[in-house]
Amino acid sequence: MELTLLLSLLGLITAVSIFVLVRNHLLHLSYTLFWLFIAFIVLILAFWPSLNLKLAKALGVQYAPILPVIVAILLLFIKSLKQDIEITKKEQQIHRLIQELSILKSEIGKNNQHRGK
16 A cells, blocks of 8 residues: 555656646646656556556566566656757757858858948
């Protein structure tokens, strides 16, 4: 019973934290779905711990408590890879904007020189 209470609190705290972060514009809405999904899964496992045993048995996992750990590691790996891809795209975009800004500043400088003559 203590594990059920702990997991329930963890799921609820996660969900409330996500809503607070979105409300304060600290978390983009597109990331919210992932974290709410995680909170939902934690709540499901809290109220139906036998579900983990059934899933482990169906997947051939001998030690059922390790299944959520493996799934969590896999989800965090995928999330990390997705974030790296997004960071790379943003860095490329920033680099292009810096180049465009430099070109515009150069053109403005040339135009100012021609007007001064």
